[in-house]
Amino acid sequence: MPGSNYKRKRIVSFPRMGNIHIPICALLKEMNAEIILAPPNNKQALTIGTRYSPETMCLPYKMNLGNYIQALDQGANILLMFQAPGTCRLGNYAKMAEMKLKELGYDFEMIVFDLYGGKFKEIVNKFSRATDNKSITRAVKGIKICLAKFNALDKIEKELFYLRPREKNFGEAEKIYNKGRNLINKAQNTGEVKAAVDQTMAEYKQVYIDKSKEILRIYLTGEFFVLLDPFVNMDIEKELGRLGAEVDRQIMLSEWMGQSLIPKWLRKKETHKERATRTAKRYMTRIIGGECIESVGDAVYAAEKKLDGVVHATPFNCIPEIMSQCILPHISRKEEIPVISLLVDEHTGKAGLITRLEAFIDLMNRNRREFRHCEPKTPADVC
Ligand code: SF4
Numbered sequence: 001m002p003g004s005n006y007k008r009k010r011i012v013s014f015p016r017m018g019n020i021h022i023p024i025c026a027l028l029k030e031m032n033a034e035i036i037l038a039p040p041n042n043k044q045a046l047t048i049g050t051r052y053s054p055e056t057m058c059l060p061y062k063m064n065l066g067n068y069i070q071a072l073d074q075g076a077n078i079l080l081m082f083q084a085p086g087t088c089r090l091g092n093y094a095k096m097a098e099m100k101l102k103e104l105g106y107d108f109e110m111i112v113f114d115l116y117g118g119k120f121k122e123i124v125n126k127f128s129r130a131t132d133n134k135s136i137t138r139a140v141k142g143i144k145i146c147l148a149k150f151n152a153l154d155k156i157e158k159e160l161f162y163l164r165p166r167e168k169n170f171g172e173a174e175k176i177y178n179k180g181r182n183l184i185n186k187a188q189n190t191g192e193v194k195a196a197v198d199q200t201m202a203e204y205k206q207v208y209i210d211k212s213k214e215i216l217r218i219y220l221t222g223e224f225f226v227l228l229d230p231f232v233n234m235d236i237e238k239e240l241g242r243l244g245a246e247v248d249r250q251i252m253l254s255e256w257m258g259q260s261l262i263p264k265w266l267r268k269k270e271t272h273k274e275r276a277t278r279t280a281k282r283y284m285t286r287i288i289g290g291e292c293i294e295s296v297g298d299a300v301y302a303a304e305k306k307l308d309g310v311v312h313a314t315p316f317n318c319i320p321e322i323m324s325q326c327i328l329p330h331i332s333r334k335e336e337i338p339v340i341s342l343l344v345d346e347h348t349g350k351a352g353l354i355t356r357l358e359a360f361i362d363l364m365n366r367n368r369r370e371f372r373h374c375e376p377k378t379p380a381d382v383c
Pocket residue numbers: 058059060088089090223225289290291315317318319320321
């Protein structure tokens with residue numbers, strides 16, 4: 001039922017997306033916030049969100065709205081939302097959700113963070129407002145542990161990408177990863193975060209892998225939310241690993257945080273967006289919102305690096321990714337790399353997704369065999 005207690009006690013919530021709650025909760029807890037989160041993304045949240053969203057709205061909005069309603073029903077009264085400027089619907093998410101929730105009778109305050117346009121000081125101020133904690137020292141300490149957790153989560157996940165297709169007992173590395181993720185979640189300071197990563201990496205070393213196994217290498221790209229939430233992408237990375245493919249993905253939480261929070265002059269290396277903008281140049285010359293330029297640039301990059309294929313995952317009806325879907329078949333032909341686009345919405349079934357992935361893996365295996373068969377033995381022996 002709609003609550004009306006936010007003036008008495010501030011109870012913070014924000015939408016779910018993969019592991020994002022771990023570092024964000026660390027920051028909020030450092031600022032003494034009381035937090036209520038919706039359960040990890042699931043069918044129920046999607047059904048609730050879909051019920052109150054325009055039909056053609058993209059899937060991340062529907063999930064976010066479902067999460068907000070679940071959290072408000074449990075007593076949350078401060079809702080956080082991250083926003084980025086651009087030409088897609090993300091710029092309208094917060095306003096639309098706020099209007100719908102007020103229309104439904106909920107009593108809350110919405111605090112919106114403009115990650116790309118907002119200044120560091122403004123972000124700190126907004127966290128202070130959300131938590132009613134004015135201590136800059138706590139905020140800075142919180143941001144430090146938050147960034148450490150972002151990096152730690154990505155580090156153990158990247159190793160999982162390597163182990164999944166090679167391990168003898170499928171699922172063993174996943175158990176270690178889940179344990180490591182819990183340790184990172186519980187860590188109280190950056191020292192404990194580092195210890196959690198070290199322990200996880202040491203345990204990974206015990207996983208029995210087949211180093212001689214022939215592995216396909218796939219670049220996974222597409223829309224941010226779909227890539228980072230395993231419920232929404234139906235565990236696509238796990239399924240690819242089960243099918244014997246190693247996933248390479250640059251859209252990661254730490255990368256996103258780094259490029260939105262760290263000023264350009266302080267960055268030591270090219271960001272993912274900068275690299276994608278460079279590699280996409282032959283096909284696209286300007287950023288049009290969402291992760292469109294990343295999808296285009298990543299496909300070209302994967303071809304340059306001689307990967308076996310590209311899996312492009314995106315919400316149905318995503319405005320920027322509609323553009324990349326039109327360009328990707330052209331890249332596939334010109335750069336000679338197989339590309340598959342997988343669209344998800346509330347009607348997508350996992351069985352259909354797996355069937356398409358299996359067919360794609362077969363295609364790449366065949367490509368490999370044909371390439372080997374055609375490999376010239378002498379300069380004149382060209383297939
Ligand atoms: S990138 Fe696509 S899915 Fe994400 S908010 Fe924009 S339109 Fe929606």
